[in-house]
Amino acid sequence: MTESRHESLHEAMERIRGTRVWKSIFRREPARTNRTRSLAIFGNLLFHFLPVKVREKSLRVRVSYYLGSISFLLFIVLTVTGILLMFYYHPAVPQAYRDMKDLRFVVTSGLFLRNLHRIAAHLMVIAVFWHMFHVFYRGGYKPPHEFNWVVGVILLMLTLFLSYTGYLLPWDQLSYWAVTVGSNIIKAMPFFGDKIRFLVLGGNTVGENALLRFYVLHVVVLPLIAGVFIAIHFWRVQKDGGLTVPEEPASVEPSLSGKPDSEK
Amino acid sequence: MPAEEMGKISRKMRVAFAVSSMIFVAALAISPVKDLRLEWKQNKRAYVRFAQTRPDTKRLLADFRPGIDQIWLPELGVVDRCTTCHQGMAQPTLPDAGVPQPFRTHPPIPHRVGDWGCTVCHRGQGAATEIAEAHETTLAWEQPMLPMKYIQASCGSCHRNALAEAPKLNRGRELLAEFNCASCHKLQGITRAAMPGPDLANIGNKVSREWIYKWLKEPRTVVDADGTVKVNGYETEESPRMPQFRLNEKELVALSGFLSVQRSRSIAPYKIDPRVIARWDKQPDVADQGETRFRQMFCSTCHSLAVTRAGETKLIGGEIGPELTKVGSKVNPDWLLAWLRNPQAYLPHSQMPRYEWTDEDLYKVSRYMLTKLTDSDLLSGVPKFEAASAEEVETGKRMFIEKGCASCHAVEGVPPQQDLGPDLTALGGKNISELDFGQSKIPRTLPGYIQAKLADPTTVNPAARMPQYHMAAADREAVTTALLSMTGPPATSAREKLVVSSRTAPEFHAPGAFGRVYERYKCAVCHQFNGFGGTLAPDLSYEGSRAQKPWMIDFLKNPQTLRPTLILRMPQFNMSDQEATILADYLSLSLQSPAVDPQGAGAKQYTPQMAALGKQLYEVKYQCQSCHTIGSAGGYVGPNLNNAGNWLKPEWIEAWLKNPQALVPDTIQPRFNFTPEEISALTAYLGTLRQSGKAAPAHASIKVAAVRGAGK
Numbered sequence: 001m002t003e004s005r006h007e008s009l010h011e012a013m014e015r016i017r018g019t020r021v022w023k024s025i026f027r028r029e030p031a032r033t034n035r036t037r038s039l040a041i042f043g044n045l046l047f048h049f050l051p052v053k054v055r056e057k058s059l060r061v062r063v064s065y066y067l068g069s070i071s072f073l074l075f076i077v078l079t080v081t082g083i084l085l086m087f088y089y090h091p092a093v094p095q096a097y098r099d100m101k102d103l104r105f106v107v108t109s110g111l112f113l114r115n116l117h118r119i120a121a122h123l124m125v126i127a128v129f130w131h132m133f134h135v136f137y138r139g140g141y142k143p144p145h146e147f148n149w150v151v152g153v154i155l156l157m158l159t160l161f162l163s164y165t166g167y168l169l170p171w172d173q174l175s176y177w178a179v180t181v182g183s184n185i186i187k188a189m190p191f192f193g194d195k196i197r198f199l200v201l202g203g204n205t206v207g208e209n210a211l212l213r214f215y216v217l218h219v220v221v222l223p224l225i226a227g228v229f230i231a232i233h234f235w236r237v238q239k240d241g242g243l244t245v246p247e248e249p250a251s252v253e254p255s256l257s258g259k260p261d262s263e264k
Numbered sequence: 265m266p267a268e269e270m271g272k273i274s275r276k277m278r279v280a281f282a283v284s285s286m287i288f289v290a291a292l293a294i295s296p297v298k299d300l301r302l303e304w305k306q307n308k309r310a311y312v313r314f315a316q317t318r319p320d321t322k323r324l325l326a327d328f329r330p331g332i333d334q335i336w337l338p339e340l341g342v343v344d345r346c347t348t349c350h351q352g353m354a355q356p357t358l359p360d361a362g363v364p365q366p367f368r369t370h371p372p373i374p375h376r377v378g379d380w381g382c383t384v385c386h387r388g389q390g391a392a393t394e395i396a397e398a399h400e401t402t403l404a405w406e407q408p409m410l411p412m413k414y415i416q417a418s419c420g421s422c423h424r425n426a427l428a429e430a431p432k433l434n435r436g437r438e439l440l441a442e443f444n445c446a447s448c449h450k451l452q453g454i455t456r457a458a459m460p461g462p463d464l465a466n467i468g469n470k471v472s473r474e475w476i477y478k479w480l481k482e483p484r485t486v487v488d489a490d491g492t493v494k495v496n497g498y499e500t501e502e503s504p505r506m507p508q509f510r511l512n513e514k515e516l517v518a519l520s521g522f523l524s525v526q527r528s529r530s531i532a533p534y535k536i537d538p539r540v541i542a543r544w545d546k547q548p549d550v551a552d553q554g555e556t557r558f559r560q561m562f563c564s565t566c567h568s569l570a571v572t573r574a575g576e577t578k579l580i581g582g583e584i585g586p587e588l589t590k591v592g593s594k595v596n597p598d599w600l601l602a603w604l605r606n607p608q609a610y611l612p613h614s615q616m617p618r619y620e621w622t623d624e625d626l627y628k629v630s631r632y633m634l635t636k637l638t639d640s641d642l643l644s645g646v647p648k649f650e651a652a653s654a655e656e657v658e659t660g661k662r663m664f665i666e667k668g669c670a671s672c673h674a675v676e677g678v679p680p681q682q683d684l685g686p687d688l689t690a691l692g693g694k695n696i697s698e699l700d701f702g703q704s705k706i707p708r709t710l711p712g713y714i715q716a717k718l719a720d721p722t723t724v725n726p727a728a729r730m731p732q733y734h735m736a737a738a739d740r741e742a743v744t745t746a747l748l749s750m751t752g753p754p755a756t757s758a759r760e761k762l763v764v765s766s767r768t769a770p771e772f773h774a775p776g777a778f779g780r781v782y783e784r785y786k787c788a789v790c791h792q793f794n795g796f797g798g799t800l801a802p803d804l805s806y807e808g809s810r811a812q813k814p815w816m817i818d819f820l821k822n823p824q825t826l827r828p829t830l831i832l833r834m835p836q837f838n839m840s841d842q843e844a845t846i847l848a849d850y851l852s853l854s855l856q857s858p859a860v861d862p863q864g865a866g867a868k869q870y871t872p873q874m875a876a877l878g879k880q881l882y883e884v885k886y887q888c889q890s891c892h893t894i895g896s897a898g899g900y901v902g903p904n905l906n907n908a909g910n911w912l913k914p915e916w917i918e919a920w921l922k923n924p925q926a927l928v929p930d931t932i933q934p935r936f937n938f939t940p941e942e943i944s945a946l947t948a949y950l951g952t953l954r955q956s957g958k959a960a961p962a963h964a965s966i967k968v969a970a971v972r973g974a975g976k
Contacts, residue, residue, distance in 0.1 A: 098343065098391065105345065105393040106332055112295035172404065 055243065067131035068237075071159075072230065074124040078162075081117040082219065089169070091215035093208045096171035121163055128159045148236040151229055158226045165218035168211060179206050179214070304332065304393040307349040311367055320357055332393060335381045342381035344390035346398065353377065374429060385418035386410055401709075406695035410748065413741060414711055417692060420749025424453040436746025439739055443507065447671040448685035448730075452750035456682070461506065461672030463611055465528040470599045470610075473524035474646045480509070480516050507731040510722075515663050521652030522660020528676045533598040534605055540623045544631075554632025557625050562823075562835040563588075565790070565800075566616070569637070582800070582832050584615060584789055592638035600630055617785040620838035668729055685730065690752030700724065714744045772796040778850035781843045790834075793855070800832060806857035806927065810916045815907070816848035817841075826903035826911075828893075859926055860919045870914070870948035878949025881942055894953060902933065909954040917947045 016022055017030070031037045088107060089099050103110035132152060135141070141149040168179045183201055187193045202209030237243065308330055315324040333347040352358040352367035354377070359369040370377060383390035388409035392398040401408045410418060416433040426434045437454065444460040445451060467476070511519070544550045568581030570589040579587055595603075602609065604626060607616040652660070661678065664670060670681040691714070699713050704723050706716040716723045718740050721730035735743065772793040774782045782788070788797035791804045807816075821844050823834035839847075856862075882888045891901040898905075908917075919926070921943045924933040938946070 101389075101391040105391055105397070109295045109299050112298075 067127055067134055071124060071127040071131055074120050074127060075226070075230065077120045078117060078124065079223065081113055081120065082223075084113055085117055086219060091169070091212050093171065093211060096169065096211060100170045100172065121166060125159060125163055128156055132156055144240050145236075148233060148240055151233045151236065155226065155229050155233060158222055158229065162218060162222045162226065165214040165222065168206075168214045169218065171211060176206055179210065183210075302393065303395050304345075304348045307351075307366060311351040314364070314367055318357070324352065324355060324357075335378060337379075337381055340381065340384065342384060342390060344381040344383050345393050346382040346386075346390060348393055349395075385415065387418075401696060406697060407693075408709070411711060414745045414748050417745045417748035420453075420746065421692070421751045432742045432745050433749060435739070436742035436744070436749075439735070439743050440746055443733060444672060445688075448668060448681075448683070450683055450687040450689050452689045452752070459613060459674065463613075464523060464526055464673045465676050466526060466531075466610060468524050468527040469529075469531050470596060471594055472596070472643075473520050473649045473652065474643045475594055476523045477516055477520040477649070478643055478646050479506075480511060480519055482508075507733050509667060509731045511667075514659075515667075517649075518656050518659035519663050519667075519669075520649070520660070521656035522664055523675075524649075524652055525657055526675055529610070531599055531602045531610065534601045536601070536627050537623045540627055544624070544627055550628055551632045551635050554628035554630070555636065557629050558632055560836060561619070561629075562833045565832045565835055584798070584800070588633070588637055590637060590639040590642055592634045592636065593640070593642045597630070597634055600633065601626065604630065615786050615789045617789075617835065617837060619835075620840065622838075625838075666729075688747060689750055691750055692748040693751035711744055711748065714747050715740060718743055770796065774850065777846045781846050785837055785839070787847075801834065803928065804851065805855055806860070808852040808854065808856040809860040809862070809919075810857075810913060811852070811911055812913055813848050813852045815911045816851060817844045820844040820847055827900070828904065829900045857919075857927060860913075860915050862913075862915055870944070870951055874945045874948035875952050876949075878942075878945035878947070881946055882949055886936060905950065905953055907953065907955040908950040909952055912950065914947050914951055917950055918943050921946055 028039055028043065029036045031040045085103075088103055088110070090096060100114075103114050107113070135149070135152065164179075164182065168175045179201075183197050183206065186200060187197045189196060198204060200210070200213065201207075202213045312325065312328065315321050315328075318324060328351070332345055335342065335344040335347065347353055349366045350368075350370075352363065353370045355369055357369070358367060359371070361368075363369075381390065382388075386409050387407050388400075389398050389402075389405045389407070392405070396402060397405060399409045416430040419427055419430040420433045420437070423430075426437070440446070440451060440454050444457060446454050446456040447460040547553070564581035566582040566584035568579040568583070568587045568589075570577055570587075571580045579589070581587075591600075599610070604619070605621060606618055607614040608618065664675065664678060665681070668681060668684040669675075670678045671684050674680060692710075694710060696708055696710060699710065701708060701713065702724050704716065706712050706723060713724070717730075718733065718735065721728040721732065772788060772795075773779065774793075787793070787804075790798045790801035792799065794805050811819075820837075820839055821841070823836060825833045889898040891899040893899065893904045894906055916927075920933075921936070921938055923935055924931050925935060
C-alpha cells in the first residue's frame with residue numbers, strides 16, 4: 001500500500017520534471033550521475049562568491065576578523081530596514097519630520113526599526129574604515145590587488161555618500177544644519193563651487209528640492225551603484241587569489257593546498 | 265595546524281557562539297517587550313481597570329478602542345494623540361477631582377475639541393504618545409505645554425477682540441495699552457498710540473525746570489505692588505502714565521535742563537481786563553467763587569481732584585484730562601490763561617473743549633487754580649537751578665534720545681523713535697533656545713522669562729533700557745498671558761482665515777457748521793457717533809430719533825443732568841444760541857435710528873384717558889418709580905422723567921418700551937412685554953410730564969457716584 005503510493009508519487013514527480021515549465025526554470029537534470037552532481041556543485045552561486053582557497057591564518061579569530069563580510073552584512077541590514085522605513089516615509093516638507101514622530105510614537109517597534117537603520121549605518125562606516133585600514137596594513141593595495149583596492153576606495157566613498165544623504169532625511173535641526181554646512185563646504189570649491197552646490201541642493205538653500213534629491217540618491221542611485229561595485233569587489237577578491245595575508249617569507253605553515261605560502 | 269583539524273571547532277568557540285547567540289536573541293526581544301510596556305498602552309489598560317470600578321462601566325467603555333486615538337485636522341496641521349491617554353475627556357461623569365488623571369473630563373469650553381484639537385490651546389507635542397514628550401521640553405521638542413494659569417493666552421492667539429470668557433487676557437491687553445508698551449515694542453493687535461505721552465515741544469513755557477526735575481525723579485503715577493494706581497500718593501482709577509526710569513542725578517539735571525529750553529511756540533500772554541481784576545482782586549472770596557464756577561462748569565467730568573473725606577484721600581473726577589490737585593504749583597500762570605482760552609493753540613491734538621469764557625469767569629477760575637490747587641512742599645527737595653547751560657542742554661538731548669524719551673514724547677529737533685525695544689509680535693511662540701537668560705537664575709521657561717522681565721528688567725540684562733513698571737502679581741500674570749497670546753502670524757494660510765480680529769469703527773468727522781462746533785467742543789471724547797467716540801456719555805448715534813429739538817437746544821445751553829447721582833456730567837460750555845441750534849439741527853436730522861418710525865407713533869392721538877391708564881400702569885402695575893424719578897419721588901437707576909414730555913419723542917418711547925435692547929443693546933432697562941395698549945398708555949402718560957419755565961441751576965456739589973455706570 002505504502003509502496004504503491006510511493007511509486008505513484010515518484011511517477012508524478014517525474015511527470016512534473018518532464019514539463020516545459022519545469023525545464024524552463026531548472027537548467028540541469030537532477031543530480032543522479034557524477035556528471036550532473038559535479039555540474040550542480042560548479043554551478044552553485046556560492047562558488048562565485050567564496051574564494052577558491054582560504055588561508056588558515058585568515059580564519060583566525062582576531063579584531064580584524066571578517067571585517068569585509070561585516071560591512072556587507074551591515075549593507076544587507078541597511079537595505080532591509082531601509083525598505084521597511086520607506087513604507088513610512090514621505091520625502092516632503094514638513095511631512096518628513098512628522099513621519100519621524102510617527103515612527104517613534106505610533107508605528108509598532110518603529111523606533112527599533114529606525115535605530116537599527118541608524119546604528120547599522122554608523123557601524124558600517126566604522127567597519128568599512130576598519131576594513132580599509134586592515135587591508136592597507138596588510139599591503140592589500142599591492143599587485144595583484146591594485147584594482148580591487150581602487151574598487152574598495154570607491155565603495156568607501158559610496159558608503160560615506162550614503163551616510164551623508166541619509167542624514168538629511170529626518171528633516172530635523174541636526175540634519176538641516178549638517179547639510180547646510182556640508183553644502184557650504186562644496187561652495188568653497190574654487191571656480192564652480194556654486195554650480196555644484198546648486199546641482200546638489202536643487203536650489204540655493206536646503207529646502208524641499210534638496211530633500212527630494214537626497215532621498216532619490218539615498219534610496220535608489222547610491223545603493224544600486226554600491227551593489228554593482230560590491231559585486232565587482234567580491235568577484236575580484238576571488239580572481240585575485242583570495243584574501244590578502246601579510247607576507248611571511250620564513251613561514252613554513254601549511255596552506256589549504258598543503259604547499260608553503262611562498263609557492264603560491 | 266594540520267589540515268584535518270581545520271574544520272574542528274573548539275569547545276571554547278562553541279560556548280562563545282552559544283552565549284553570543286543568546287545575547288543576540290535577548291537583544292532582539294527587548295523591542296517587543298518595550299512595545300508592550302509603552303506608556304500609552306499602560307494608560308489604556310489602566311483606564312479599563314478604572315472604568316470597571318465605576319458604576320457606569322458600560323458607558324465608559326462604549327467607544328473604547330485599544331489602539332491609538334487621535335484628532336487629525338489637516339487644515340490646522342494638527343495631529344493630536346492626547347485622547348489616547350486622556351480617555352475620559354468627553355465622558356460627562358468624570359469631572360470631579362477624585363478621578364485620577366489622565367482620565368478626567370475636560371471642563372466645558374466654547375469650542376468642540378474634535379474641531380480644534382488639543383495643542384491649538386494647550387501647546388505641547390500633540391503627536392507624542394509618551395508623557396514627557398507630550399508635555400515637556402525635550403531634546404527634539406522645545407514647545408512645552410502652556411501652564412494652566414496662562415491658558416487664556418491661547419484664546420488670544422486667534423481672537424484679537426476682547427472676550428468675556430478670558431478676563432485675564434483682556435486685563436493683560438488693557439495693561440499693555442495703558443502702559444503704552446507699543447511705544448517701544450511692536451505688539452500683536454495693539455497699535456501704537458499716535459502720541460503716547462504729552463508733546464514736550466513747548467514744555468519750557470508751561471512748567472519750571474525744578475518741576476521737570478521733580479517729575480523725572482518721581483513720576484507721580486505709580487502702580488504699587490498691590491496693583492492700585494496712585495497719583496501724588498492718592499489712589500485713583502486713572503490709568504498708569506509715566507513709568508519710573510532709572511536716572512542718576514547727572515542725568516536728571518541734564519534732562520531737566522534740556523526740557524526747560526523747549527519753547528517751540530511762544531505764548532501770547534492774555535491780559536484780563538484790568539477793570540475786572542480791580543473789581544475782584546479785593547474780594548476775599550474770589551478763589552471760592554472760582555471754585556464754584558469750576559464745579560458748575562463740570563471740569564471734574566474730565567479732571568480729578570484729591571478729596572479727603574473721613575480720613576481717606578481719594579481722587580474724584582474723570583480720567584480724560586490730567587489730575588489737577590497740585591496744578592497751581594506746576595504751571596506758569598500766563599500759560600494757564602492761554603491754555604484755558606484755547607487749548608489747541610498750545611497742543612493741537614488736545615481733547616479739551618474750547619470753552620466760551622467771560623473775563624470774569626476766567627479770572628476767578630484761574631485764581632482758584634493758582635492759589636487753591638497747590639502744594640508748597642512739592643518742590644521742597646529740589647535744588648534751585650540756573651538757566652540751563654549749553655553743555656547741559658547738549659547732554660540732556662543725548663539722554664533724551666538714549667533713554668528712548670522720543671518714543672513717547674515729541675520735541676523739536678529730535679526725530680520720533682519707534683521700535684526702540686524688541687519686536688514682541690511673536691514672543692508668545694518663541695522657543696527657549698531663542699531667549700537670552702544671561703547669568704540669571706530665572707526659571708528656564710518662556711512664561712518665567714516674561715515674568716522676570718516685567719518684575720525687574722535688569723534681572724536678565726543689567727543694562728536694560730526698559731523702565732521699571734510696578735505691577736501686582738496678578739497684573740503681571742495678566743500681561744504675561746497677553747504677551748504669550750502673541751504667537752505671530754498664523755502658521756498656515758488655512759489658519760489665517762480663523763483669526764478673529766477686532767473691528768474698529770471709522771472715525772466720525774461731521775461736515776460743515778456742525779463739524780466746526782463738534783470739533784470745538786470735542787463731543788466725541790465722551791459721546792459715541794456711529795460707533796466712534798468715547799463711552800463716558802450716552803451714544804448719540806440715534807439722538808435725533810430720541811430727543812425733541814427744542815429740548816436739545818435748551819440742554820446744550822444749560823446741561824441739566826438726567827441722572828443726578830452721576831458725578832461725571834456734561835460740562836457747561838457757555839455755548840451760544842447759534843451753536844446750540846447748529847448741533848440740535850444736525851442731531852435731529854442726521855442721527856436717526858432706522859428702528860424708530862417717526863410716522864408710526866407721531867400721528868397717533870393720545871387721549872387723557874390713555875394718560876390716566878398710563879399713570880396707573882406706571883405707578884401700580886409696573887412700579888416704574890423704583891428706578892425712575894418723577895417730581896421728587898423715585899429711584900436713581902434710570903434717568904429722571906420729570907421733563908419726559910418735552911424731552912422724548914413719542915415714537916421713541918413706543919419703540920423703546922417695545923424692545924429697549926433693540927435700540928441700545930447693553931441697556932439695563934428690562935423688557936416687559938407690554939401689550940400695544942399699555943405701550944400707548946404709558947407713552948401718553950410720559951407725554952404729559954412737562955416742566956415749564958427755566959430749569960433750576962445745575963447741581964453744584966460733587967457727589968460720590970453710587971451707581972456710576974449703572975445708567976447704561
